[in-house]
Amino acid sequence: MKVLVKVCGVTRVEDAQGVWAAGVDAMGLNFHPGSPRFVDLARAASIARTRPPLASMVGVFVNAKPEDIRVRVRECGLTAVQLHGDESPEDCSGYGVPVIKALRVRGPDDVAKARSYVGVGDVAGLLLDGAAPGYGGGGVTFDWSLVKQLSDCGLPVLVAGGLKPSNVAEAVRATRPYGVDVASGVESSPGIKDLDAVRAFVRTVQSLNP
Numbered sequence: 001m002k003v004l005v006k007v008c009g010v011t012r013v014e015d016a017q018g019v020w021a022a023g024v025d026a027m028g029l030n031f032h033p034g035s036p037r038f039v040d041l042a043r044a045a046s047i048a049r050t051r052p053p054l055a056s057m058v059g060v061f062v063n064a065k066p067e068d069i070r071v072r073v074r075e076c077g078l079t080a081v082q083l084h085g086d087e088s089p090e091d092c093s094g095y096g097v098p099v100i101k102a103l104r105v106r107g108p109d110d111v112a113k114a115r116s117y118v119g120v121g122d123v124a125g126l127l128l129d130g131a132a133p134g135y136g137g138g139g140v141t142f143d144w145s146l147v148k149q150l151s152d153c154g155l156p157v158l159v160a161g162g163l164k165p166s167n168v169a170e171a172v173r174a175t176r177p178y179g180v181d182v183a184s185g186v187e188s189s190p191g192i193k194d195l196d197a198v199r200a201f202v203r204t205v206q207s208l209n210p
C-alpha cells in the first residue's frame with residue numbers, strides 16, 4: 001500500500017504552497033504554544049485555505065482544552081486532530097473529526113500503552129514519535145522494530161520522530177507504516193520549511209511505493 005506523507009508544523013502560506021506542490025498527502029498545523037512551529041488561529045486559517053480538495057489538514061494539540069480544539073477544527077476546516085500530549089483515551093472524542101493519538105516511544109511499554117486507545121472514542125489512527133524532551137518535534141528517532149507490536153491493532157499507524165530525507169527509506173522499509181510524519185527534518189530553521197528537503201523526502205517515500 002502507498003505510504004502517506006504528512007509534513008507538520010508549517011507556519012507560512014508560501015511554505016504551505018510549496019509543501020502541497022511537493023506532493024504531500026497531509027499537513028500539520030501546530031497549536032501547541034510551546035512549539036517553535038506554533039501558529040495562532042488567524043495564521044492557521046490562512047494556511048488552511050491552501051489545502052487542495054482531497055488533502056488532509058491536521059491540527060496538532062498538546063493537552064488543549066476541548067473547546068479550543070473545536071474552534072480550530074471549525075475555523076480551519078481541520079480534517080483530523082493529532083493529540084500529542086498526555087490525553088487519556090476518554091479525551092479522544094468530541095471534536096467532530098477523526099483523532100490521531102500520538103505516543104512518545106521510549107521502549108516497548110509505550111507501544112503497549114498505544115493499544116489502550118484502540119477502539120476508543122474517535123481514535124482513527126496512532127502515531128509513534130521519538131521521546132525527545134518536550135512533547136514533540138524534537139528530531140529524535142525511536143527503535144523502529146517496536147512498531148510491529150501494533151501490526152494487528154486494527155488501526156493505521158504513522159511513524160514519526162527524527163525522520164529526514166536521509167533516513168526515511170530505512171524507516172519505511174523497517175516499519176511499512178500507513179504514513180510517515182516529519183517536522184524538524186525538513187526545515188532550514190524551526191518552523192521554516194526547506195522545500196528542497198520536503199521534495200527529497202516525498203520523492204524517497206514515493207520511490208518505495210509498490
Ligand SMILES: O=C(O)c1ccccc1N[C@@H]1O[C@H](COP(=O)(O)O)[C@@H](O)[C@H]1O
Nearest residue numbers: 008035136137139160161162182183184
Ligand atoms: O513540531 C513540534 O514542535 C511539536 C510540538 C509538540 C507536539 C508535537 C510536535 N510535532 C510533532 O512531533 C513529531 C516529530 O517531529 P520531528 O519530525 O521529530 O521534528 C511529528 O509527529 C510532529 O507532528
